[in-house]
Amino acid sequence: MKIFLDGIMHLGDILMTASVFPVLRQHFPGAEIHYLVQAPLAPAAALLEGVDRVIPYAYKSGGGSLDVYRFGRKLAREGYSLGIFLDPRERVTLMKWFARIPVRISMERALGWELGWERYFYTHDLKFRDPWDYREHRVGESFQRLLRDYLGDPDTAFVPPAIRPSTAAEKEAAAALLAGIRAYRRKIAFCVETTTRTKDWPTGKFAATADWLAETYGAAIVMTGTADHEGRIAEIIRQMKHPEAVLDAAGRTSLPVLAALLRQMDLLLTLDTGTAHIAAVAGCPVVTIFTHNSPEIYRAAAPVSRAVSGHVPCSGKHVCMGPSRCVKRDCVDCISTDMVEKEISFVLDRSK
Numbered sequence: 001m002k003i004f005l006d007g008i009m010h011l012g013d014i015l016m017t018a019s020v021f022p023v024l025r026q027h028f029p030g031a032e033i034h035y036l037v038q039a040p041l042a043p044a045a046a047l048l049e050g051v052d053r054v055i056p057y058a059y060k061s062g063g064g065s066l067d068v069y070r071f072g073r074k075l076a077r078e079g080y081s082l083g084i085f086l087d088p089r090e091r092v093t094l095m096k097w098f099a100r101i102p103v104r105i106s107m108e109r110a111l112g113w114e115l116g117w118e119r120y121f122y123t124h125d126l127k128f129r130d131p132w133d134y135r136e137h138r139v140g141e142s143f144q145r146l147l148r149d150y151l152g153d154p155d156t157a158f159v160p161p162a163i164r165p166s167t168a169a170e171k172e173a174a175a176a177l178l179a180g181i182r183a184y185r186r187k188i189a190f191c192v193e194t195t196t197r198t199k200d201w202p203t204g205k206f207a208a209t210a211d212w213l214a215e216t217y218g219a220a221i222v223m224t225g226t227a228d229h230e231g232r233i234a235e236i237i238r239q240m241k242h243p244e245a246v247l248d249a250a251g252r253t254s255l256p257v258l259a260a261l262l263r264q265m266d267l268l269l270t271l272d273t274g275t276a277h278i279a280a281v282a283g284c285p286v287v288t289i290f291t292h293n294s295p296e297i298y299r300a301a302a303p304v305s306r307a308v309s310g311h312v313p314c315s316g317k318h319v320c321m322g323p324s325r326c327v328k329r330d331c332v333d334c335i336s337t338d339m340v341e342k343e344i345s346f347v348l349d350r351s352k
Protein backbone atom coordinates (compact mmCIF):
# COMPACT_ATOMS: atom_id res chain seq x y z
CA MET A 1 0.00 0.00 0.00
CA LYS A 2 1.21 3.51 -0.87
CA ILE A 3 -0.01 6.65 0.91
CA PHE A 4 0.47 10.16 -0.49
CA LEU A 5 0.39 13.32 1.63
CA ASP A 6 0.95 16.92 0.64
CA GLY A 7 2.13 19.81 2.76
CA ILE A 8 2.81 22.89 0.62
CA MET A 9 3.44 24.90 3.80
CA HIS A 10 6.04 26.70 5.86
CA LEU A 11 8.55 24.81 8.02
CA GLY A 12 6.58 25.11 11.27
CA ASP A 13 3.39 23.95 9.58
CA ILE A 14 5.11 20.86 8.20
CA LEU A 15 6.36 19.90 11.64
CA MET A 16 3.00 20.54 13.33
CA THR A 17 0.94 18.59 10.80
CA ALA A 18 3.45 15.72 10.99
CA SER A 19 1.31 14.46 13.87
CA VAL A 20 -0.53 12.39 11.25
CA PHE A 21 2.49 10.14 10.73
CA PRO A 22 2.43 8.32 14.11
CA VAL A 23 -1.25 7.49 13.54
CA LEU A 24 -0.68 6.33 9.98
CA ARG A 25 2.21 4.11 11.08
CA GLN A 26 0.04 2.58 13.79
CA HIS A 27 -2.84 1.75 11.44
CA PHE A 28 -0.85 0.99 8.27
CA PRO A 29 2.42 -0.47 9.56
CA GLY A 30 3.46 -1.89 6.20
CA ALA A 31 2.52 1.12 4.08
CA GLU A 32 4.96 3.21 2.07
CA ILE A 33 4.37 6.86 2.89
CA HIS A 34 5.35 9.64 0.47
CA TYR A 35 5.27 13.33 1.41
CA LEU A 36 5.07 16.21 -1.10
CA VAL A 37 6.61 19.46 0.19
CA GLN A 38 8.10 22.63 -1.21
CA ALA A 39 11.57 21.86 -2.55
CA PRO A 40 13.49 24.07 -0.05
CA LEU A 41 11.85 22.22 2.86
CA ALA A 42 12.58 18.70 1.62
CA PRO A 43 15.58 18.28 4.01
CA ALA A 44 13.33 19.07 6.99
CA ALA A 45 10.61 16.66 5.85
CA ALA A 46 13.23 13.95 5.36
CA LEU A 47 14.03 14.13 9.09
CA LEU A 48 10.51 13.11 10.09
CA GLU A 49 9.91 9.66 11.53
CA GLY A 50 7.35 7.79 9.46
CA VAL A 51 8.17 9.27 6.04
CA ASP A 52 9.62 6.84 3.51
CA ARG A 53 10.08 9.26 0.63
CA VAL A 54 10.00 13.04 0.28
CA ILE A 55 8.82 14.45 -3.05
CA PRO A 56 10.19 17.98 -3.61
CA TYR A 57 7.84 20.30 -5.47
CA ALA A 58 8.98 23.60 -6.96
CA TYR A 59 5.79 25.35 -5.92
CA LYS A 60 5.09 28.80 -7.30
CA SER A 61 1.98 30.69 -6.27
CA GLY A 62 -0.22 31.26 -9.30
CA GLY A 63 1.71 28.72 -11.38
CA GLY A 64 0.25 27.27 -14.54
CA SER A 65 -2.43 24.59 -14.56
CA LEU A 66 -0.49 22.56 -17.13
CA ASP A 67 2.27 22.04 -14.57
CA VAL A 68 -0.30 20.79 -12.06
CA TYR A 69 -1.72 18.35 -14.63
CA ARG A 70 1.71 17.01 -15.56
CA PHE A 71 2.71 16.54 -11.94
CA GLY A 72 -0.59 14.81 -11.20
CA ARG A 73 -0.12 12.38 -14.07
CA LYS A 74 3.41 11.69 -12.86
CA LEU A 75 2.02 10.83 -9.42
CA ALA A 76 -0.57 8.56 -11.05
CA ARG A 77 2.23 6.20 -12.07
CA GLU A 78 3.03 5.59 -8.38
CA GLY A 79 -0.24 3.76 -7.77
CA TYR A 80 -1.25 5.42 -4.50
CA SER A 81 -4.19 3.94 -2.59
CA LEU A 82 -4.78 6.85 -0.24
CA GLY A 83 -4.16 10.59 -0.54
CA ILE A 84 -4.33 12.97 2.43
CA PHE A 85 -4.69 16.70 2.00
CA LEU A 86 -3.05 18.71 4.82
CA ASP A 87 -3.21 22.21 3.37
CA PRO A 88 -6.12 23.76 1.42
CA ARG A 89 -4.47 24.66 -1.86
CA GLU A 90 -6.30 24.50 -5.17
CA ARG A 91 -3.31 23.09 -7.05
CA VAL A 92 -2.83 20.04 -4.83
CA THR A 93 -6.56 19.35 -4.88
CA LEU A 94 -6.44 19.06 -8.65
CA MET A 95 -3.08 17.32 -8.57
CA LYS A 96 -4.43 14.42 -6.50
CA TRP A 97 -7.48 14.19 -8.74
CA PHE A 98 -5.29 14.01 -11.84
CA ALA A 99 -3.23 11.36 -10.02
CA ARG A 100 -6.39 9.17 -9.82
CA ILE A 101 -5.86 8.37 -6.16
CA PRO A 102 -8.99 6.37 -5.28
CA VAL A 103 -9.38 7.63 -1.69
CA ARG A 104 -8.73 11.37 -1.31
CA ILE A 105 -9.12 12.83 2.16
CA SER A 106 -9.38 16.52 3.02
CA MET A 107 -8.48 17.60 6.58
CA GLU A 108 -8.82 21.38 6.28
CA ARG A 109 -11.14 21.63 9.29
CA ALA A 110 -8.12 21.04 11.53
CA LEU A 111 -7.05 24.52 10.39
CA GLY A 112 -10.48 26.05 10.87
CA TRP A 113 -11.29 26.19 7.16
CA GLU A 114 -13.99 24.65 5.01
CA LEU A 115 -13.65 23.72 1.37
CA GLY A 116 -15.52 25.48 -1.42
CA TRP A 117 -15.64 23.96 -4.88
CA GLU A 118 -12.67 21.78 -3.94
CA ARG A 119 -14.90 19.44 -1.91
CA TYR A 120 -16.16 17.86 -5.13
CA PHE A 121 -12.65 16.56 -5.86
CA TYR A 122 -12.38 14.64 -2.57
CA THR A 123 -13.96 11.36 -1.60
CA HIS A 124 -13.94 12.33 2.09
CA ASP A 125 -14.11 15.84 3.61
CA LEU A 126 -13.40 15.01 7.24
CA LYS A 127 -15.35 16.48 10.14
CA PHE A 128 -14.81 16.09 13.87
CA ARG A 129 -17.16 13.44 15.25
CA ASP A 130 -17.37 14.95 18.72
CA PRO A 131 -17.48 18.64 19.68
CA TRP A 132 -13.99 19.95 19.03
CA ASP A 133 -12.96 23.58 18.85
CA TYR A 134 -9.73 23.88 16.83
CA ARG A 135 -9.07 27.22 18.57
CA GLU A 136 -8.52 25.43 21.88
CA HIS A 137 -6.07 22.82 20.59
CA ARG A 138 -2.69 22.77 18.93
CA VAL A 139 -2.75 22.20 15.18
CA GLY A 140 -1.09 18.81 15.53
CA GLU A 141 -3.72 17.66 18.01
CA SER A 142 -6.54 18.68 15.65
CA PHE A 143 -5.01 16.85 12.70
CA GLN A 144 -4.45 13.74 14.79
CA ARG A 145 -8.00 13.84 16.11
CA LEU A 146 -9.51 14.14 12.62
CA LEU A 147 -7.49 11.21 11.33
CA ARG A 148 -8.31 9.01 14.32
CA ASP A 149 -12.00 9.80 13.93
CA TYR A 150 -11.83 8.72 10.29
CA LEU A 151 -10.01 5.49 11.19
CA GLY A 152 -12.38 4.70 14.06
CA ASP A 153 -9.55 4.96 16.59
CA PRO A 154 -10.92 5.82 20.07
CA ASP A 155 -7.51 6.76 21.48
CA THR A 156 -7.42 10.37 22.70
CA ALA A 157 -3.80 10.59 23.89
CA PHE A 158 -1.77 12.95 21.72
CA VAL A 159 1.32 11.37 20.18
CA PRO A 160 3.70 14.14 19.10
CA PRO A 161 5.62 13.84 15.85
CA ALA A 162 9.29 12.93 16.02
CA ILE A 163 12.42 13.18 13.92
CA ARG A 164 15.06 10.54 13.39
CA PRO A 165 17.98 10.30 15.86
CA SER A 166 20.99 12.48 15.12
CA THR A 167 23.88 10.74 13.41
CA ALA A 168 27.34 10.59 14.94
CA ALA A 169 28.55 13.20 12.44
CA GLU A 170 25.69 15.57 13.30
CA LYS A 171 26.38 15.19 17.02
CA GLU A 172 30.07 15.88 16.46
CA ALA A 173 29.31 18.99 14.40
CA ALA A 174 27.02 20.33 17.15
CA ALA A 175 29.56 19.51 19.86
CA ALA A 176 32.28 21.34 17.93
CA LEU A 177 30.11 24.47 17.80
CA LEU A 178 29.48 24.26 21.55
CA ALA A 179 33.09 23.56 22.54
CA GLY A 180 33.74 27.11 23.72
CA ILE A 181 30.85 27.19 26.20
CA ARG A 182 31.28 23.87 27.97
CA ALA A 183 32.05 25.61 31.27
CA TYR A 184 28.61 27.24 31.47
CA ARG A 185 26.05 25.58 33.75
CA ARG A 186 23.15 26.06 31.36
CA LYS A 187 22.89 26.35 27.59
CA ILE A 188 19.95 28.33 26.29
CA ALA A 189 19.24 28.66 22.58
CA PHE A 190 17.64 31.84 21.23
CA CYS A 191 15.74 32.37 17.96
CA VAL A 192 15.15 36.12 17.69
CA GLU A 193 13.76 36.87 14.24
CA THR A 194 10.81 35.78 12.09
CA THR A 195 9.66 36.58 8.58
CA THR A 196 7.10 38.88 10.25
CA ARG A 197 9.69 41.35 11.49
CA THR A 198 7.32 44.14 12.44
CA LYS A 199 5.86 41.89 15.16
CA ASP A 200 9.16 40.57 16.55
CA TRP A 201 9.96 41.13 20.23
CA PRO A 202 12.35 44.09 20.70
CA THR A 203 16.10 43.48 20.71
CA GLY A 204 16.48 45.34 24.01
CA LYS A 205 14.17 42.90 25.75
CA PHE A 206 16.03 39.93 24.29
CA ALA A 207 19.29 41.46 25.51
CA ALA A 208 17.90 42.01 29.02
CA THR A 209 16.62 38.43 29.18
CA ALA A 210 19.97 37.06 27.97
CA ASP A 211 21.80 39.03 30.71
CA TRP A 212 19.32 37.79 33.32
CA LEU A 213 19.97 34.20 32.23
CA ALA A 214 23.72 34.69 32.45
CA GLU A 215 23.49 36.22 35.92
CA THR A 216 20.76 34.01 37.40
CA TYR A 217 21.56 30.62 35.88
CA GLY A 218 25.17 30.95 34.75
CA ALA A 219 23.87 30.35 31.24
CA ALA A 220 25.46 30.62 27.84
CA ILE A 221 23.23 31.96 25.07
CA VAL A 222 23.38 30.15 21.73
CA MET A 223 22.01 32.26 18.88
CA THR A 224 20.32 30.19 16.16
CA GLY A 225 18.86 31.20 12.83
CA THR A 226 20.03 31.95 9.32
CA ALA A 227 22.79 34.29 8.16
CA ASP A 228 20.02 36.84 7.42
CA HIS A 229 19.44 37.17 11.16
CA GLU A 230 22.96 38.41 11.88
CA GLY A 231 21.99 42.08 11.97
CA ARG A 232 19.42 41.57 14.69
CA ILE A 233 21.68 39.23 16.64
CA ALA A 234 24.52 41.76 16.53
CA GLU A 235 22.15 44.44 17.83
CA ILE A 236 21.14 42.23 20.77
CA ILE A 237 24.75 41.45 21.63
CA ARG A 238 25.68 45.17 21.51
CA GLN A 239 23.02 45.90 24.14
CA MET A 240 24.11 43.12 26.54
CA LYS A 241 26.17 43.51 29.70
CA HIS A 242 27.50 39.97 29.24
CA PRO A 243 28.25 39.58 25.52
CA GLU A 244 30.95 37.06 26.41
CA ALA A 245 28.15 34.60 27.29
CA VAL A 246 26.90 34.50 23.68
CA LEU A 247 27.77 31.91 21.05
CA ASP A 248 26.55 33.01 17.62
CA ALA A 249 25.68 29.86 15.64
CA ALA A 250 23.34 31.56 13.17
CA GLY A 251 23.96 30.44 9.63
CA ARG A 252 26.40 27.76 10.78
CA THR A 253 24.11 24.74 10.96
CA SER A 254 22.18 22.59 8.54
CA LEU A 255 18.74 21.50 9.73
CA PRO A 256 20.02 18.10 10.95
CA VAL A 257 22.89 19.75 12.84
CA LEU A 258 20.50 22.32 14.29
CA ALA A 259 18.35 19.47 15.59
CA ALA A 260 21.45 17.83 17.12
CA LEU A 261 22.43 21.15 18.70
CA LEU A 262 18.96 21.71 20.15
CA ARG A 263 19.08 18.23 21.67
CA GLN A 264 21.97 19.51 23.79
CA MET A 265 20.19 22.66 24.98
CA ASP A 266 18.43 23.12 28.31
CA LEU A 267 15.82 25.31 26.63
CA LEU A 268 14.98 27.24 23.48
CA LEU A 269 13.60 30.77 23.84
CA THR A 270 12.02 31.63 20.53
CA LEU A 271 9.55 33.70 18.61
CA ASP A 272 6.75 31.89 16.78
CA THR A 273 9.01 30.27 14.17
CA GLY A 274 9.80 26.94 12.58
CA THR A 275 12.74 26.65 14.98
CA ALA A 276 10.26 26.26 17.85
CA HIS A 277 8.86 23.16 16.17
CA ILE A 278 12.28 21.76 15.26
CA ALA A 279 13.17 21.98 18.96
CA ALA A 280 9.88 20.32 19.87
CA VAL A 281 10.36 17.27 17.65
CA ALA A 282 13.98 17.09 18.84
CA GLY A 283 12.78 16.90 22.47
CA CYS A 284 14.12 20.28 23.62
CA PRO A 285 12.01 22.32 26.11
CA VAL A 286 10.56 25.42 24.44
CA VAL A 287 9.36 28.84 25.59
CA THR A 288 7.67 30.64 22.68
CA ILE A 289 6.86 34.36 22.56
CA PHE A 290 3.60 34.91 20.67
CA THR A 291 2.57 38.36 19.54
CA HIS A 292 -0.21 38.29 16.90
CA ASN A 293 -0.67 34.50 16.65
CA SER A 294 -2.58 32.22 19.01
CA PRO A 295 -0.49 30.10 21.42
CA GLU A 296 -3.42 27.71 21.87
CA ILE A 297 -3.13 26.76 18.20
CA TYR A 298 0.56 27.19 17.45
CA ARG A 299 2.33 26.20 20.67
CA ALA A 300 5.11 23.71 19.94
CA ALA A 301 4.49 20.06 20.82
CA ALA A 302 7.63 19.72 22.94
CA PRO A 303 7.76 17.55 26.09
CA VAL A 304 7.88 20.87 27.97
CA SER A 305 6.30 23.71 26.01
CA ARG A 306 5.41 27.09 27.49
CA ALA A 307 3.91 30.13 25.78
CA VAL A 308 4.04 33.86 26.48
CA SER A 309 1.29 36.04 25.05
CA GLY A 310 -0.50 39.24 25.95
CA HIS A 311 -3.75 37.70 24.64
CA VAL A 312 -4.90 41.00 23.21
CA PRO A 313 -8.46 40.78 21.80
CA CYS A 314 -7.37 41.17 18.18
CA SER A 315 -4.74 38.42 18.20
CA GLY A 316 -5.22 34.81 17.16
CA LYS A 317 -6.04 32.81 14.05
CA HIS A 318 -8.83 34.25 11.88
CA VAL A 319 -8.98 37.30 14.20
CA CYS A 320 -5.69 39.12 13.68
CA MET A 321 -5.63 41.28 10.54
CA GLY A 322 -2.01 40.32 10.08
CA PRO A 323 1.15 42.36 10.51
CA SER A 324 1.11 43.53 6.89
CA ARG A 325 -2.16 45.41 7.52
CA CYS A 326 -1.97 46.30 11.22
CA VAL A 327 0.36 49.09 12.37
CA LYS A 328 -0.49 48.72 16.07
CA ARG A 329 2.08 47.08 18.34
CA ASP A 330 -0.11 46.33 21.36
CA CYS A 331 0.48 42.60 20.95
CA VAL A 332 4.25 43.15 21.06
CA ASP A 333 4.54 45.92 23.64
CA CYS A 334 2.40 44.13 26.24
CA ILE A 335 4.89 41.24 26.55
CA SER A 336 7.36 42.14 29.29
CA THR A 337 10.68 40.58 30.21
CA ASP A 338 9.13 39.57 33.54
CA MET A 339 6.50 37.50 31.71
CA VAL A 340 9.17 35.74 29.65
CA GLU A 341 11.50 35.18 32.59
CA LYS A 342 8.69 33.65 34.63
CA GLU A 343 8.13 30.96 32.00
CA ILE A 344 11.86 30.32 31.60
CA SER A 345 12.20 29.88 35.37
CA PHE A 346 9.29 27.43 35.37
CA VAL A 347 11.19 25.22 32.93
CA LEU A 348 14.71 25.56 34.32
CA ASP A 349 13.82 25.30 38.01
CA ARG A 350 11.88 22.07 37.54
CA SER A 351 14.82 20.47 35.74
CA LYS A 352 17.42 21.08 38.47
